[in-house]
Amino acid sequence: MLVVACIKQVPDTTQVKIDPVTNTLVREGIPFIMNPFDTHALEEALRLKDKYGVRVAAISMGPPNAEMTLRKALSLGADEVVLLSDRAFGGADTLATSMVIAEAVRKLAAKEELALVICGKQTIDGDTAQVGPGIAIRMNLVPLTLVDRIVDLDLKAKKITVSRKLEGRHEIVEAKMPAMLTVVREINKPRYPSVPMRLEAQDMTVTLWDNKVMNLDVNQIGLKGSPTAVRKIFSPEREQGEIVGDGAGDPAGTAKLLVEKLVQKELLAL
Numbered sequence: 332m333l334v335v336a337c338i339k340q341v342p343d344t345t346q347v348k349i350d351p352v353t354n355t356l357v358r359e360g361i362p363f364i365m366n367p368f369d370t371h372a373l374e375e376a377l378r379l380k381d382k383y384g385v386r387v388a389a390i391s392m393g394p395p396n397a398e399m400t401l402r403k404a405l406s407l408g409a410d411e412v413v414l415l416s417d418r419a420f421g422g423a424d425t426l427a428t429s430m431v432i433a434e435a436v437r438k439l440a441a442k443e444e445l446a447l448v449i450c451g452k453q454t455i456d457g458d459t460a461q462v463g464p465g466i467a468i469r470m471n472l473v474p475l476t477l478v479d480r481i482v483d484l485d486l487k488a489k490k491i492t493v494s495r496k497l498e499g500r501h502e503i504v505e506a507k508m509p510a511m512l513t514v515v516r517e518i519n520k521p522r523y524p525s526v527p528m529r530l531e532a533q534d535m536t537v538t539l540w541d542n543k544v545m546n547l548d549v550n551q552i553g554l555k556g557s558p559t560a561v562r563k564i565f566s567p568e569r570e571q572g573e574i575v576g577d578g579a580g581d582p583a584g585t586a587k588l589l590v591e592k593l594v595q596k597e598l599l600a601l
Contacts, residue, residue: 388411389412
């Protein structure tokens with residue numbers, strides 16, 4: 332059976348800068364990395380391979396240089412990698428992105444029975460957490476989000492039981508497969524590739540699927556197929572903080588000063 336891990340190449344947000352004139356990301360000289368949440372998705376797929384013998388395919392949609400991220404997936408143990416890259420896919424929002432990826436998963440599933448699609452909870456560049464569930468809806472898969480543990484997997488019965496990390500509690504859910512999982516960081520600790528695997532991955536095949544292969548309606552993908560668009564990116568302006576009074580030595584006086592400050596700033600009405 333097949334487990335598909337969806338991974339994305341993203342700019343390292345610790346070094347991202349914003350052009351003050353255009354309000355867009357400055358991409359020149361910025362290193363790219365595998366989306367951190369997706370490293371956990373790939374790791375979980377590889378753990379299922381180790382335990383159950385499933386085959387792992389990794390998919391990424393992006394520019395040609397995203398091949399680097401897929402080669403990392405190969406060095407970690409993925410059996411097959413597919414890069415979805417075409418100018419027609421460019422500028423896609425989450426709706427158009429999920430359509431392309433869902434169609435790619437269908438192509439893979441046509442050759443081998445699909446068990447799971449695993450995505451990271453969200454990406455660090457968009458933070459929408461919409462692509463995974465979007466794939467599930469398009470493929471009519473059971474969506475299991477915020478998964479922090481796969482409790483049980485029964486390939487013969489085609490059932491999966493997972494733990495979902497919710498606010499203040501955990502939820503145990505059993506579902507039929509195929510299913511789509513979005514995973515959180517707590518689910519595992521990603522492995523590191525060995526030196527021999529790194530070297531071997533450089534000679535392995537990264538399959539390229541452009542729109543000639545995918546044959547999708549150009550009006551439903553990329554910028555044309557995206558009903559939403561980012562109009563502006565900016566860093567929020569924050570005023571410098573102020574320490575008020577002596578909370579330890581004079582808590583009552585400090586509370587009075589704080590109330591006065593809030594009233595002055597019209598954040599509190601007496």
